[in-house]
Amino acid sequence: MKIVICGKGGCGKSTVTSLLARSFVKNGFSVLVIDTDESNFGLHRQLGLDLPPDFMGYFGGKKAVGERMVRAAPNRGAVSFFDKPWTFADLPQAYLSGGDGVKLIAIGKIHEAGEGCACAMGMLAKQFIGNMRTNGNEVILTDTEAGIEHFGRGIEEHADAVLMVVDPSCESLKLAEKVAELSGSLGKPVYFVLNKVDGSNERYLRNTLGARHPVAAAIPADPSLALAGLRGDPVAGESAAVEDLSRVLRNSLAA
Template sequence: MKIAVSGKGGVGKTLIAGGLARGFVERGLKTIAIDADSSPNLGLTLGLSTEQTRKIVPVSENKELVDSKTSTGYTGVYNLNFTVDDIVKQYSVPTPLDVNLIVMGTVQSMGSGCMCAPNAVIRALLRHLVVERNEAVVLDFEAGVEHIGRGTAKQVDALLIVADSNLKSLEIAKHIHDLAAAADMKQLYLIGNRVMNDEQKDAVTKFAKENSMELLTFVPWDQKVIEADMLGVTPLKNKEIAAVKAIDGICDLLLKKTA
């Protein structure tokens, strides 16, 4: 089970990614969560403290690690034949929700052709996690799938594109959908997040239909999520929160659709 989660910044995709990772663990799947956002906070969602997350160095910014994998001793010349399985063992962080977390950092886009050292390590690690390992993997990305690379993108079981009823959010969701389709990703689903009423549901449903996007489900707006964030605790520990229940239900939907 390899699931990618993407969407416009601020639409709540990280809570959905964290909830899915936690849900897979509770269903007996060993799970790795990947934070590939330029402003990583998946660790907080998975129950780590602010102090703990601040100590995590993203893979792309770990110069010692990158150099150990790619250095040849010649300026501008990189070794691209290296193993990455040891990175999972050494740099994954256990979280209170029993999900192992790897903070990737960001890389260049699929079309840029950049083969700088951090890019090479991240691309190889993503391919290893998505293609070669048996664990469930949940990838939390920025607004796009550029991080993955086309070859790896094809191996992702499903891409969840998160949006609220705001038109800007929906337009970015469409852009992500089109890029993912061009990269031959298999199953693309829109999730309407933070919906407060039927009017907002109708707006998301209408947009999805007009743009040939498959709407998977809705996650309701919940004040308790806001309150938990203000207190610096993860909402995922409270299963009575309506949004958390809805996200947990997405796990079952995905398990059926990718079976």
Template structure:
């Protein structure tokens, strides 16, 4: 299952993404976590000390990632012609959640017991000339080529607000978790996200955060309705973690630990639709090709689409480059 955590800035989405990833690992599930937020805080939320919170950025390894994923796909003439939306086809190399490969060797590190990759923070060279989406292109490319089997999980901490709708990245997940405070600004982000996601069949769950009393729950129910899955109460454990002391997960308040179990249950009962995943991968590749990528590459990149290839477990048996 691929799970995205989204929400208003400051809503607690990174904190909840970290808690959920740790909960899944502690309950014996294989997890790959990805920090795709412009503000790189997931490593710290997982418990990495400041000197260890910077990971090898995926973006710095993008040429090598493209070359590896291209494999011997005859529709892709060179890695230079691959863009963030390039879909896999016969001959492409596919990724599993748990395996040994050059991409993971270069970019994935264990942090707080969780295997973590990160887009990388903005550098001085990026200021004024680069956008957020230039950083998450590697994440979109990885998700396009990743086959997560039953009982495997990819947890992605997304950028704040609805920025992911500027690309097709929002369709790359089996379930999207929107973290929502009981405030008008936070439910405003929910409304924006839900309105965009509705037309694409995005499975959306809302988890309330910083809930203090029944009035907060009533407020969320009034504005979010049936999308409200559960809620996290004010937490002394989280306050300590935000000050740099990330304790064992057993110290999390029982009611809040139960929230993680409820969220895991919702994720596990979500049906994976590989046909839909592949269809939207093709659709957004066509859109990007027409909007900018064909001109940049000097060729028609829609030829990269393999119409007879569907990403999913069955594709793992297809021949790929050695």
């Protein structure tokens, strides 16, 4: 099962990814979290793990990956970084953090001024997700950067579902419409997850999303999550809403 988590900046994508990862583990799953956000360095902390080395290093680093892309450009899309499908057992230990339960791979981060765009990361992430094979007890959660650039890069192409995190903002509601449209064009189901809600804004969000975009879960605004985020602590505790969400995903995607 492969799920891509998306949403506007700061809506809670990485928090929801971390909570879901823990919930899947609790329910007997092995979880691979793929960090495709080249700008933020926080997901590993939210998961309580070390930051792994850039996965691009396995293929020679960003420059080498970029050069292979450029060489292949005349035959668009012909460059391929994998010669056989991978299972969880094939993941290179040197580029993983975590262990039993949750494993984390970070495709690549921006480290230096002027190092160039992140196209190489996007292409590798898309191929990596497409190349992974999962069994019924494994899930891959891909955390994305804010916005919808990742749709342009094709990150969703090999996912089973898109999880759209919606915080109480007009921007999020607008983005939800766009994500529904983009996911629909790829034939991917979208699970809308409200985050940081209270009674009144939850009602407004549900009404605005309407029957066309049913809400799979609503996670309340939680001061302890906000404080953990501020301090850079791991996301801890259990959320009844996330447990419900994980059950919905397990039931509908395993079917």
